[in-house]
Amino acid sequence: MTGAPRIAIDAMGGDEGIATMMDGVARARRAHDGISFLLVGDEAQIKAGLARHPNLTAASDILHVEGVVESDEKPSAAIRRSARTSMGRAIDAVKRGEAQAAVSSGNTGAMMAMAKLALRTMPGIERPALAALLPSLGETDVVMLDLGANTECDTENLVQFAVMGAAYARIGLGIKRPRVRLLNIGTEAMKGKDMIRDAAAILRDAPHLPMAFQGFIEGDQIARGEVDVVVSDGFSGNIALKTAEGTARFVTDLLRRSFTSSFRSKAGFLLSRPALHMLRHHLDPNNHNGAVFLGLNGIVVKSHGGADEIGVANAVDLAVRLAEQDLLRRIASDLDQFHAAPARAAS
Amino acid sequence: MTGAPRIAIDAMGGDEGIATMMDGVARARRAHDGISFLLVGDEAQIKAGLARHPNLTAASDILHVEGVVESDEKPSAAIRRSARTSMGRAIDAVKRGEAQAAVSSGNTGAMMAMAKLALRTMPGIERPALAALLPSLGETDVVMLDLGANTECDTENLVQFAVMGAAYARIGLGIKRPRVRLLNIGTEAMKGKDMIRDAAAILRDAPHLPMAFQGFIEGDQIARGEVDVVVSDGFSGNIALKTAEGTARFVTDLLRRSFTSSFRSKAGFLLSRPALHMLRHHLDPNNHNGAVFLGLNGIVVKSHGGADEIGVANAVDLAVRLAEQDLLRRIASDLDQFHAAPARAAS
Numbered sequence: 240m241t242g243a244p245r246i247a248i249d250a251m252g253g254d255e256g257i258a259t260m261m262d263g264v265a266r267a268r269r270a271h272d273g274i275s276f277l278l279v280g281d282e283a284q285i286k287a288g289l290a291r292h293p294n295l296t297a298a299s300d301i302l303h304v305e306g307v308v309e310s311d312e313k314p315s316a317a318i319r320r321s322a323r324t325s326m327g328r329a330i331d332a333v334k335r336g337e338a339q340a341a342v343s344s345g346n347t348g349a350m351m352a353m354a355k356l357a358l359r360t361m362p363g364i365e366r367p368a369l370a371a372l373l374p375s376l377g378e379t380d381v382v383m384l385d386l387g388a389n390t391e392c393d394t395e396n397l398v399q400f401a402v403m404g405a406a407y408a409r410i411g412l413g414i415k416r417p418r419v420r421l422l423n424i425g426t427e428a429m430k431g432k433d434m435i436r437d438a439a440a441i442l443r444d445a446p447h448l449p450m451a452f453q454g455f456i457e458g459d460q461i462a463r464g465e466v467d468v469v470v471s472d473g474f475s476g477n478i479a480l481k482t483a484e485g486t487a488r489f490v491t492d493l494l495r496r497s498f499t500s501s502f503r504s505k506a507g508f509l510l511s512r513p514a515l516h517m518l519r520h521h522l523d524p525n526n527h528n529g530a531v532f533l534g535l536n537g538i539v540v541k542s543h544g545g546a547d548e549i550g551v552a553n554a555v556d557l558a559v560r561l562a563e564q565d566l567l568r569r570i571a572s573d574l575d576q577f578h579a580a581p582a583r584a585a586s
Numbered sequence: 587m588t589g590a591p592r593i594a595i596d597a598m599g600g601d602e603g604i605a606t607m608m609d610g611v612a613r614a615r616r617a618h619d620g621i622s623f624l625l626v627g628d629e630a631q632i633k634a635g636l637a638r639h640p641n642l643t644a645a646s647d648i649l650h651v652e653g654v655v656e657s658d659e660k661p662s663a664a665i666r667r668s669a670r671t672s673m674g675r676a677i678d679a680v681k682r683g684e685a686q687a688a689v690s691s692g693n694t695g696a697m698m699a700m701a702k703l704a705l706r707t708m709p710g711i712e713r714p715a716l717a718a719l720l721p722s723l724g725e726t727d728v729v730m731l732d733l734g735a736n737t738e739c740d741t742e743n744l745v746q747f748a749v750m751g752a753a754y755a756r757i758g759l760g761i762k763r764p765r766v767r768l769l770n771i772g773t774e775a776m777k778g779k780d781m782i783r784d785a786a787a788i789l790r791d792a793p794h795l796p797m798a799f800q801g802f803i804e805g806d807q808i809a810r811g812e813v814d815v816v817v818s819d820g821f822s823g824n825i826a827l828k829t830a831e832g833t834a835r836f837v838t839d840l841l842r843r844s845f846t847s848s849f850r851s852k853a854g855f856l857l858s859r860p861a862l863h864m865l866r867h868h869l870d871p872n873n874h875n876g877a878v879f880l881g882l883n884g885i886v887v888k889s890h891g892g893a894d895e896i897g898v899a900n901a902v903d904l905a906v907r908l909a910e911q912d913l914l915r916r917i918a919s920d921l922d923q924f925h926a927a928p929a930r931a932a933s
Contacts, residue, residue: 376839387771390779424734424824432737432821458828462836474779475825477771478818481805482826486833489809492723493868494841497861507858514844514851521840 243273244562246555247329247338250280250288251307252345253551254544257281260344261288263551265295271559277338279304280325304328308349310544317349318356326350330357333537339562340538342554344546350539351388351532358537361567363574366392367534368400368473369541370407372527373483377464379412380527385473386480388532392472397421397438402577403533404468405450406569410561411529414467416449420456422471422479430455434472448577458482487522525550529557533570538562590620591909593902594676594685597627597635598654599692600898601891604628607691608635610898612642617899618906624685626651627672651675655696657891664696665703673697677704680884686909687885689901691893697886698735698879705884708914710921713739714881715747715820716888717754719874720830724811726759727874732820733827735879739819744768744785749924750880751815752797753916757908758876761814763796767803769818769826777802781819795924805829834869872897876904880917885909
């Protein structure tokens with residue numbers, strides 16, 4: 240692309256309010272010279288949120304839209320009034336080429352539905368996937384997809400998710416040749432469902448792709464730091480993501496209970512505070528913010544609903560990098576390369 | 587059943603060796619008057635392990651078998667030499683009525699294959715399921731099934747898993763009317779796969795069953811203490827179980843890293859030891875030991891491979907209770923009740 244990108248921001252989507260969204264966007268702007276913003280939502284509230292940020296104000300246009308997608312609104316209802324909502328108009332700006340990426344902290348299902356309808360899937364991609372970043376013991380986060388955009392998937396979908404996830408990891412994690420694995424219930428070649436074994440056979444047969452395909456991975460290995468991209472159907476991926484979130488909360492809840500169980504433990508807790516702060520920092524979703532709908536003709540980043548200033552800044556930063564480094568062109572060229580290679584087994 | 591049960595023990599299966607197995611069995615015996623054991627494996631080693639336990643020795647017969655199923659042995663290979671292995675002979679004792687339950691800490695896949703072949707599924711049960719206990723924030727553990735016995739499942743399988751899981755929870759957790767939910771990627775009625783929605787419709791229509799069916803549950807709610815039985819196909823269940831195990835280890839690894847990051851943190855760690863011990867105790871698999879293959883004509887309990895004395899004792903204790911309270915009859919009568927009810931939708 241030419242010049243610094245412009246990012247469309249759904250100012251209304253976050254649980255923390257517009258001021259937090261503006262603080263986060265302003266923080267991201269400071270890290271990227273030249274980028275500009277289209278801030279979509281209630282003009283008066285946006286202006287109030289901008290008051291503390293003259294530099295962001297100078298880099299932004301405001302698009303006044305009154306409607307807001309509710310957090311519990313059904314996707315089918317939301318898409319009918321898409322053009323009257325801040326989320327729908329932010330995505331629409333990407334479709335029109337008025338912005339190179341859109342960021343929203345709103346309703347995930349509605350966002351997926353709107354983005355699919357407005358941007359359509361890329362040529363050759365059957366289904367888009369939702370990819371997110373998970374913490375790990377390794378140097379970087381882990382990209383995981385699909386996290387629920389597709390309840391049922393086939394072999395071809397999984398192969399395309401692997402290609403798209405690797406392209407995302409090259410930009411999002413800065414890894415030249417990401418290690419890619421398929422989520423399965425065992426690591427031996429004969430384990431799991433046919434569609435997963437077939438996808439593995441196809442990916443093993445495509446060594447020319449810019450990824451290191453390393454077979455299967457089980458749920459207990461996702462966070463060990465030995466994989467960069469974990470690929471699964473949307474049902475299993477959503478189960479794994481939610482179970483990981485729930486278990487992390489369960490363990491930290493137990494830890495809190497334990498620490499308040501006696502005076503001695505409370506004293507130990509106070510002394511251990513910096514250590515526990517490190518733990519909280521590592522698990523904080525704000526430090527792994529930015530899920531992306533891959534496979535669409537446009538970049539749409541989903542920020543956590545409860546994202547704070549840092550979280551919003553991370554999501555916007557990701558959107559900028561994906562636009563600057565042209566995620567869509569990378570995916571398209573990887574897919575071309577994949578389909579062109581003579582060695583590849585017919586799928 | 588009449589009289590105290592006899593439990594067949596695969597003495598060779600555990601990673602911790604025969605002595606630990608014998609210590610665990612002896613501990614379980616002390617809690618249950620009158621039960622007896624059939625100890626299957628290398629006679630000399632078993633006798634050495636029994637040396638410290640005269641009461642257990644008096645309550646036990648030894649069946650000398652030289653062969654051992656290896657932990658990495660393929661199920662297909664293991665079943666061919668089943669009759670020459672300690673695991674196979676322990677299961678065989680249940681088949682012949684020489685024992686009312688079998689316990690092994692060995693290879694799960696081999697155990698499933700041998701148990702299916704030897705004991706066959708109960709009348710009316712299409713597929714057996716592997717059920718295990720998971721820690722939770724609630725008063726009791728959570729029963730989860732299937733954990734990998736069946737890669738692909740249909741509606742009827744899920745319904746039967748719910749009935750079997752509830753029967754297991756009534757005995758294993760001592761809950762009169764267990765709260766049962768189906769694992770899904772959302773809680774609204776229209777979410778997820780057809781087979782799950784159909785299973786939910788059938789279970790909602792069967793209020794006469796001794797369970798409280800409460801619809802769907804997402805992965806992040808499993809450990810919150812608000813459900814007693816979580817039902818899923820074997821693929822998703824295995825992914826959820828492994829992801830939960832991996833995440834718990836991930837968080838505790840991070841905690842350890844954090845605590846060793848500075849002198850102050852180390853001091854806090856020492857002071858907090860009792861609290862951290864509580865946490866470890868709550869998460870320790872030995873305190874949630876005893877997975878069961880449900881739906882077979884016999885009770886087979888899978889103990890963790892790395893179970894210690896307490897873990898083995900818990901698995902044996904579970905086997906005794908399942909035998910004493912006649913799990914198989916309960917499942918059969920629940921299934922009869924389920925099929926007899928006129929209100930039930932045809933499946």
